[in-house]
Amino acid sequence: MPKYIISYDINAAHKKFLTECEVGGLLYVIDGYTQDNTMYLYRLPNTTVWGEFSNKDAAQSAFNAAHQRTNSASLQTVVVEKRMISDFNEYSVGSDRCKRPEAKWTGISPFQTCRLHQRNDPFFS
Numbered sequence: 001m002p003k004y005i006i007s008y009d010i011n012a013a014h015k016k017f018l019t020e021c022e023v024g025g026l027l028y029v030i031d032g033y034t035q036d037n038t039m040y041l042y043r044l045p046n047t048t049v050w051g052e053f054s055n056k057d058a059a060q061s062a063f064n065a066a067h068q069r070t071n072s073a074s075l076q077t078v079v080v081e082k083r084m085i086s087d088f089n090e091y092s093v094g095s096d097r098c099k100r101p102e103a104k105w106t107g108i109s110p111f112q113t114c115r116l117h118q119r120n121d122p123f124f125s
Helices: 014-023 056-073 110-120
Strands: 003-010 029-033 039-043 048-052 080-088
Touching (some): 039 110, 048 056
16 A cells, blocks of 8 residues: 655644544654665654555545544644645655564554554653
């Protein structure tokens, strides 16, 4: 399935928004590989998420739904000030927050492994 990356700015409720993004399949932990094909997990920049969706419209719908859920749960209005959505296949990633996946949080796909680490691994909190 195609991968989409979303870069955005919002005015408030950042932590709640990331929680709602994860519910909709948008993650801030991504997989990357070394030259010898060793998998590592990386923390993306603070206002960047990614996910696997059938097309750009599905990625945008997941983002919009996370925004709506965040607004419903927040005491103040959360405004999406900017956003950009793009598909990507080849990429290079670097982060000061990276590590090898742990077996106890390894899923059936790289996406699931990223999601399980994002949900459970205190390293990525």
